[in-house]
Amino acid sequence: MESLKLKKITALWIVTVITLFIVAIVLGLLMRLNQAEVISEEPLTFYSNMTTHGLMMIGIWFVAGMVAVNYLLQRYVNTSYAVSVFAFVFTVIGVVMLWVSTFIGKFSTGWTFLYPLPFKDIGASSWATPLFLLSLTVLGVGWLVWSVAMMAQIFRKYSLSQAFAWQHLFKKNPTVETPPFILITTITLVGVIASLIAAVIVIILYFAEYFSIGGFVNDALLMKNLIYFFGHTIANEMLYLGVAVIYEIFAEASGRPKWKTTWYVSLAWNTALIFILTAFFHHLYMDFVQPQGLQIVGQLASYLASLPSAAVTVFSIIVAVYKVKTNWSIVNLLFFLGVAGWVIGGMGAIIDATISNNIVLHNTLWVPAHFHTYNVMGNVLFSFAFFYWFSTQNINKLIMSNLTRVTLAVLIIGGIGFLMAFYIGGANSIPRRYSVYPAGLASAPYLAKIGFTFAILYLAAILVFFFNISKRCFAILSTPSSPA
Amino acid sequence: MFRYIVYTFFAGLSLLTGLSSLSKSQTEPIDLSEEQGIYTKIYNAPLRVYGESKINRINQLYQQRPLLLAFVYTRCTGICNPFLLQLKETLELTHSENNFQVLVVSFDSYDDTSTMHQAAIRFGLNNNPQWTFGVTDRIDSLNKSVQFAPAWDSIRSQFDHEALIVGINNQGYITKKLLGIRDIHDIKLMISSINNEFIPSYRLPGKNNLLSCFNYDPKTGKNTMAIGFFIIALPATITLIIILTIVLFTSKRKTL
Numbered sequence: 001m002e003s004l005k006l007k008k009i010t011a012l013w014i015v016t017v018i019t020l021f022i023v024a025i026v027l028g029l030l031m032r033l034n035q036a037e038v039i040s041e042e043p044l045t046f047y048s049n050m051t052t053h054g055l056m057m058i059g060i061w062f063v064a065g066m067v068a069v070n071y072l073l074q075r076y077v078n079t080s081y082a083v084s085v086f087a088f089v090f091t092v093i094g095v096v097m098l099w100v101s102t103f104i105g106k107f108s109t110g111w112t113f114l115y116p117l118p119f120k121d122i123g124a125s126s127w128a129t130p131l132f133l134l135s136l137t138v139l140g141v142g143w144l145v146w147s148v149a150m151m152a153q154i155f156r157k158y159s160l161s162q163a164f165a166w167q168h169l170f171k172k173n174p175t176v177e178t179p180p181f182i183l184i185t186t187i188t189l190v191g192v193i194a195s196l197i198a199a200v201i202v203i204i205l206y207f208a209e210y211f212s213i214g215g216f217v218n219d220a221l222l223m224k225n226l227i228y229f230f231g232h233t234i235a236n237e238m239l240y241l242g243v244a245v246i247y248e249i250f251a252e253a254s255g256r257p258k259w260k261t262t263w264y265v266s267l268a269w270n271t272a273l274i275f276i277l278t279a280f281f282h283h284l285y286m287d288f289v290q291p292q293g294l295q296i297v298g299q300l301a302s303y304l305a306s307l308p309s310a311a312v313t314v315f316s317i318i319v320a321v322y323k324v325k326t327n328w329s330i331v332n333l334l335f336f337l338g339v340a341g342w343v344i345g346g347m348g349a350i351i352d353a354t355i356s357n358n359i360v361l362h363n364t365l366w367v368p369a370h371f372h373t374y375n376v377m378g379n380v381l382f383s384f385a386f387f388y389w390f391s392t393q394n395i396n397k398l399i400m401s402n403l404t405r406v407t408l409a410v411l412i413i414g415g416i417g418f419l420m421a422f423y424i425g426g427a428n429s430i431p432r433r434y435s436v437y438p439a440g441l442a443s444a445p446y447l448a449k450i451g452f453t454f455a456i457l458y459l460a461a462i463l464v465f466f467f468n469i470s471k472r473c474f475a476i477l478s479t480p481s482s483p484a
Numbered sequence: 485m486f487r488y489i490v491y492t493f494f495a496g497l498s499l500l501t502g503l504s505s506l507s508k509s510q511t512e513p514i515d516l517s518e519e520q521g522i523y524t525k526i527y528n529a530p531l532r533v534y535g536e537s538k539i540n541r542i543n544q545l546y547q548q549r550p551l552l553l554a555f556v557y558t559r560c561t562g563i564c565n566p567f568l569l570q571l572k573e574t575l576e577l578t579h580s581e582n583n584f585q586v587l588v589v590s591f592d593s594y595d596d597t598s599t600m601h602q603a604a605i606r607f608g609l610n611n612n613p614q615w616t617f618g619v620t621d622r623i624d625s626l627n628k629s630v631q632f633a634p635a636w637d638s639i640r641s642q643f644d645h646e647a648l649i650v651g652i653n654n655q656g657y658i659t660k661k662l663l664g665i666r667d668i669h670d671i672k673l674m675i676s677s678i679n680n681e682f683i684p685s686y687r688l689p690g691k692n693n694l695l696s697c698f699n700y701d702p703k704t705g706k707n708t709m710a711i712g713f714f715i716i717a718l719p720a721t722i723t724l725i726i727i728l729t730i731v732l733f734t735s736k737r738k739t740l
Contacts, residue, residue: 160731190723190727194722201719215692216692216694217693219695222697230719
């Protein structure tokens with residue numbers, strides 16, 4: 001089925017992703033320690049760490065989803081090994097360039113690099129901005145080529161209507177069945193490609209202003225719209241990559257029959273595509289020049305983007321396990337918990353995406369609370385479920401050892417405690433992105449300390465997972481290739 | 485049947501959201517020249533005020549309280565009187581007399597302290613401590629610092645000028661300008677601005693800003709969507725083109 005070469009590159013990706021994840025967690029821990037006033041970082045160091053942490057987390061979990069989808073796609077279509085290697089090389093180069101721009105050049109605008117911050121003198125080296133933009137270019141090119149290549153392989157086998165499962169909308173038993181994995185992957189890749197193209201346009205516009213030396217200036221509103229088209233959409237799509245993997249593996253890992261595409265699954269994901277691409281407008285609620293109509297679109301799309309896909313997925317998961325004998329393993333447990341985290345984080349997001357709430361919650365700790373929820377306790381668990389599944393494919397029956405149970409419990413306790421510190425802070429209007437809190441926010445350093453403590457537990461669990469998964473991945477990497 | 489009801493619901497919803505996105509910008513129409521010279525310091529002109537020897541310069545006023553500076557002249561048969569009358573009535577409606585004061589300066593060399601005092605009496609403002617009517621010997625420098633350029637029309641023996649109010653904060657910086665007779669909303673914004681409160685503003689398109697989201701039409705005073713807004717749709721459009729291209733190139737090689 002899946003070739004050894006594909007297995008090897010997937011194993012390499014997995015080890016790289018988890019290693020980078022641990023580095024990014026450490027940066028996050030340092031930020032919380034600084035906010036807790038346990039250590040004292042220079043503001044520039046804090047913000048360059050924040051920039052690296054944010055961009056790395058987005059990048060890591062996006063590629064983790066892509067790696068999983070790329071591997072599983074091989075079951076239906078031929079995927080290119082060369083393109084996967086190409087994307088890996090570009091990702092590594094891009095990350096190194098990013099680190100140089102932030103750790104050495106002190107580029108520190110935050111991962112959203114909102115205009116005109118990259119051009120403001122806030123203490124970074126003069127070369128840091130172009131290097132940061134170049135790092136994004138390298139990452140963007142690698143990922144765009146990867147996404148387009150996958151999309152091309154899908155369309156080699158499936159027609160446009162089949163890939164989007166339109167035949168399921170009007171016929172109960174269509175002659176050609178589209179697997180849910182193909183449907184969700186296609187829908188997600190459309191969003192991924194659109195968001196990466198938005199990033200390309202943003203980078204071109206930044207470079208145009210940089211090299212024109214005043215001859216051309218950008219429009220702040222346009223830049224913010226494009227940046228969130230890219231940033232919000234890709235942050236959402238990486239979740240959907242994880243959901244595609246759930247549709248493919250969850251039933252299999254639970255010893256249940258494979259899920260099929262029905263008319264409501266097709267409808268949910270096709271409508272989700274439209275709403276995912278327009279939900280980013282909710283990032284501009286505070287931008288008074290944004291037309292009011294787009295603010296309304298932002299709110300409606302935020303509701304409608306998450307509800308159909310989440311509702312259908314949750315329904316499918318519950319039906320799959322409710323009063324059904326299920327072979328629970330670390331794989332389907334992580335998927336199950338991940339869906340719960342995704343839904344809880346999604347609720348937090350919907351609360352924040354409601355205009356009347358956003359007036360209160362905007363730029364408070366509620367924002368990192370919700371997006372950390374569906375990443376830390378959602379997307380990360382999806383990916384780790386895949387990593388476990390991938391690395392244990394040769395094992396007939398996965399047994400949950402006591403160590404695994406304890407590790408999982410520590411992960412959940414750590415994750416929930418870490419997130420609660422954010423949620424309580426957000427509900428108390430503590431602002432986000434402060435390196436040091438002013439004296440008036442007395443509870444903020446205290447909450448940061450609590451958040452840090454629980455995050456240590458989470459990190460400990462991740463380290464155990466890393467050890468378990470990476471030793472098996474290294475075994476795959478060291479498997480000799482059979483002679484041709 | 486149920487599925488068709490659901491489809492109709494989503495189709496209707498999409499149509500509604502599409503239509504609502506066409507609604508106009510939230511920004512109020514603003515005049516281009518109002519944006520010039522903002523956040524520059526006002527010229528600290530010498531002042532002469534009727535019966536007042538303590539006030540010698542403008543900074544003595546704005547250092548006490550932020551200042552609204554209005555330009556008029558007493559021989560004016562045009563905008564000056566309705567402008568000042570409207571300003572007086574609007575300011576009364578704001579009920580915010582404690583956080584600013586008003587200086588009315590003549591830009592006509594014909595005027596002196598007594599003609600300006602007469603004007604104050606005419607408007608019933610001579611005993612209002614919030615209002616000061618005065619003249620300056622350095623009106624050209626003052627005009628220049630706020631980019632106000634009245635032109636003498638010898639045929640009508642009148643100045644050709646705009647009705648200008650300049651908002652100055654307590655550090656002497658121009659924070660906002662208003663041209664023409666303006667409603668209470670604009671005046672309130674100006675009062676907030678001179679008290680260093682946040683005032684939303686949007687950078688107007690210039691020659692080097694090619695991709696603005698809005699086009700401002702000075703004739704109609706309206707903003708319309710410009711090329712920048714259409715660029716927001718570009719990623720989705722390019723994606724569609726890429727997908728259709730892929731589909732086109734792979735359509736003859738289907739393996740299913």
